[in-house]
Structure formats: C-alpha cells, structure tokens
Amino acid sequence: MxxxxxxxxxxxxxxxxxxxxxxxxxxxxxxxxxxxxxxxxxxxxxxxxxxxxxxxxxxxxxxxxxxxxxxxxxxxxxxxxxxxxxxxxxxxxxxxxxxxxxxxxxNPPRPYKYYDQTVERYVIFGDETSLGLACSFLPSLERNNHRFQFYLELAEENKDMASLLQLKNCTVFEKNGSFRNEKWIEELPVVQLPEWQQANFVLTGNVRSVQTFRRVLKTRSKGKIVSHGYWLEGKKGL
Ligand SMILES: Cc1cc2nc3c(=O)[nH]c(=O)nc-3n(C[C@H](O)[C@H](O)[C@H](O)COP(=O)(O)OP(=O)(O)OC[C@H]3O[C@@H](n4cnc5c(N)ncnc54)[C@H](O)[C@@H]3O)c2cc1C
Incomplete structure (x- = not known):
C-alpha cells in the first residue's frame, strides 16, 4: 500500500x-x-x-x-x-x-526469498535501487563459495558504485535502454555461456528491464528466475 x-x-x-x-x-x-x-x-x-x-x-x-x-x-x-x-x-x-x-x-523488516545456499551460481541484476540488495547478498556469496556475477545498469554518474561498494565480479552497463532490448540481452555472456545456464537469476530494479530480461531467460536459461520489479515509470511506489 x-x-x-x-x-x-x-x-x-x-x-x-x-x-x-x-x-x-x-x-x-x-x-x-x-x-x-x-x-x-x-x-x-x-x-x-x-x-x-x-x-x-x-x-x-x-x-x-x-x-x-x-x-x-x-x-x-x-x-x-x-x-x-x-x-x-x-x-x-x-x-x-x-x-x-x-x-x-x-515496523519489522519484511523478508523476500532471494537466496538458496544450495545453488552454485548466481547472477544478480539491477540498478541504483538494487545496490542495497547486492550489498546484502555479497557476504553470503563469498562465504559460501558461490560463483556469481553482478550486472548493474547505472547512470553515468553512478558508474563507480561497484568499486565504491566493493562489489566483486560486477559488470556495469550504461543505463541507456539496452535492458529493454531482447536481442541485446540474448548476447550477454551470462545468457550465452553454457556454465551460466543453470545459474539462479535475481532480477530487480526497473520493472521494464526486469520483464525484458526475464522474457529472454525464460527461453534460454535452465536456472530459477526470481524477479521483483522495484520501480516503474509513472507508477508511485511498488
Ligand atoms: C522490495 C523493494 C525494495 C526496494 N529497495 C530500494 C532500495 O534499497 N533503495 C532504493 O533507492 N529504492 C528501493 N526500492 C525502490 C523504491 O521503493 C522506489 O524507487 C520508489 O518508487 C521510490 O519512491 P518515491 O516516493 O521516491 O517515488 P514514487 O512516488 O514511488 O514515484 C514517482 C515517480 O518517480 C519515478 N521513480 C521512482 N523510483 C525511481 C527511481 N529509482 N529512479 C528513477 N525514477 C524513479 C517513477 O516515474 C515514478 O512514477 C525498493 C522497492 C521495492 C519494491
């Protein structure tokens, strides 16, 4: 509400x-x-x-x-x-x-089930609104020896966030609408490379980017996809 x-x-x-x-x-x-x-x-x-x-x-x-x-x-x-x-x-x-x-x-924090310790590989995608989630994931990913990739779409002025927040294995993409282009997403290494086929994907941030990425993964990935859009143009709160 x-x-x-x-x-x-x-x-x-x-x-x-x-x-x-x-x-x-x-x-x-x-x-x-x-x-x-x-x-x-x-x-x-x-x-x-x-x-x-x-x-x-x-x-x-x-x-x-x-x-x-x-x-x-x-x-x-x-x-x-x-x-x-x-x-x-x-x-x-x-x-x-x-x-x-x-x-x-x-009020008490509300949980959301993003993490499963038994999964070997994680791809965590988001934007500026997902930086907190990325930071909350990192210690468990490292401690439990997961293979992982952070993919972040960030405005130019925020492109240093990965290093400022010490997010390892992080690829920063310009926030230019690429994640609304299915053909472009299909070419990403985590979609193309066989070793990432079974990875769990956690998609947060902009709803349209999340939906487009999810559509591609539905046809290309064998891993679990957890998606939670955090904001949408023209919509108040989510
Ligand atoms: C589970 C969950 C966790 C979240 N965690 C975080 C978090 O840790 N940090 C964080 O910053 N946000 C987080 N968000 C996103 C945040 O709640 C939304 O961005 C929210 O819309 C911000 O409220 P607002 O009042 O500023 O804007 P609103 O009144 O909700 O939106 C007004 C307009 O602003 C635009 N807008 C909203 N958010 C953004 C944005 N981020 N960038 C550009 N335009 C925007 C939209 O066009 C919208 O119509 C989370 C959302 C969810 C659902």
Whole structure:
C-alpha cells in the first residue's frame, strides 16, 4: 500500500506500535549526487533480517516506500540502506532530508526469498535501487563459495558504485535502454555461456528491464528466475 489517506496509515501505525522500533540516523554518506548510504542505530535484537529484507518507511503522512537493508549488525545495533535520490517524490525526498540524529519509527523488516545456499551460481541484476540488495547478498556469496556475477545498469554518474561498494565480479552497463532490448540481452555472456545456464537469476530494479530480461531467460536459461520489479515509470511506489 504505497499511498493511502493519513488516517489509514495512522491506524496501521497504532496497530503495529507494539512491534515497531525507533531507530536514529547515525551516519550519512553521499556515494554520488544521487546515491545516499544511511546508517541507523537502535535496538535491533528482536528483529529478523535476511538477504534482501526490506522496510516499509512511512515517508509522509500519506505515503509508504520500500527500502532494502544493505547490511546489518544486530549485536552492534546498526543497519544501513542505500537510497537512490531520483527527484521530487516522497520516498526520494524523505531519504534526502534525513540528517544525523533524526529518529524514524520502523515496523519489522519484511523478508523476500532471494537466496538458496544450495545453488552454485548466481547472477544478480539491477540498478541504483538494487545496490542495497547486492550489498546484502555479497557476504553470503563469498562465504559460501558461490560463483556469481553482478550486472548493474547505472547512470553515468553512478558508474563507480561497484568499486565504491566493493562489489566483486560486477559488470556495469550504461543505463541507456539496452535492458529493454531482447536481442541485446540474448548476447550477454551470462545468457550465452553454457556454465551460466543453470545459474539462479535475481532480477530487480526497473520493472521494464526486469520483464525484458526475464522474457529472454525464460527461453534460454535452465536456472530459477526470481524477479521483483522495484520501480516503474509513472507508477508511485511498488
Ligand atoms: C522490495 C523493494 C525494495 C526496494 N529497495 C530500494 C532500495 O534499497 N533503495 C532504493 O533507492 N529504492 C528501493 N526500492 C525502490 C523504491 O521503493 C522506489 O524507487 C520508489 O518508487 C521510490 O519512491 P518515491 O516516493 O521516491 O517515488 P514514487 O512516488 O514511488 O514515484 C514517482 C515517480 O518517480 C519515478 N521513480 C521512482 N523510483 C525511481 C527511481 N529509482 N529512479 C528513477 N525514477 C524513479 C517513477 O516515474 C515514478 O512514477 C525498493 C522497492 C521495492 C519494491
């Protein structure tokens, strides 16, 4: 429910108040003009976190938006997210205006089943909105010796994100519509090379890119495809 009358969100907040926690902004880093990494501190001991868990933030009286937890230290009481500041919209403005010591109430993180330890190979595709997911995946991919590739479509100003976030095995593509072209996607090494045929594909980010990539993989790949569009032109929240 990305948007609703204020009273609806007020009722929800009231009903969930026993489960909600207050967290405080403890560190802020602008990785580029449009990418902001935000660390929060608080008591996280009762909360469960998994790869790709996300939080619905109430970003205005009438709007709620989803952001992925990019890393968490439950014992130390900190969690981080990576927000794409894409312009004048409630989620983007809310994340942009957060300052050190601001307090935010959150409901428990929501899980999404992206990760299966038994799978040998992973291809993780997305855009700026998927950077948090990529960071949440990386430690398990390394620890459990998976073969993996990150494929990211990023605006020119964000092309250094892979190195800034220390994302290994990462190919950065210009955000120029290529991932809306089935013929172009068919030529990608992870689609062409036999060793990636059985890989699991995790597709997030722009809905149209995700849908096009998924259509190609449906005919070419034997692995599992997990797709979760994170945003769509002209649509508020997802
Ligand atoms: C499970 C899940 C996890 C997510 N995790 C993250 C995360 O970790 N970090 C993150 O930044 N985002 C994340 N998103 C995406 C984020 O929730 C959306 O981008 C959301 O639309 C932002 O809300 P908004 O109020 O800024 O824009 P909205 O009011 O929702 O959208 C207004 C318009 O802005 C445009 N728009 C929306 N998002 C973008 C964008 N990213 N780039 C360009 N144009 C856009 C669209 O045209 C839209 O019509 C996640 C989404 C989901 C579903």
């Amino acid at each position: 990305p948007s609703a009358p204020k009273w609806v969100f007020d009722v929800f907040d009231h009903l969930l108040s026993a489960k909600s926690s207050s967290i405080e902004v403890s560190r802020i880093e602008y990785l580029s003009n449009t990418i902001k990494r935000i660390q929060f501190k608080g008591n996280l001991k009762k909360l469960n976190f998994g790869i790709g868990s996300f939080i619905d933030f109430r970003v205005s009286d009438t709007d709620s938006r989803r952001y992925t937890i990019s890393s968490v230290d439950t014992a130390g009481g900190t969690l981080e997210l990576i927000a794409h500041l894409h312009g004048e919209a409630p989620g983007s403005c809310f994340m942009d205006q957060l300052r050190i010591s601001d307090k935010v109430n959150i």
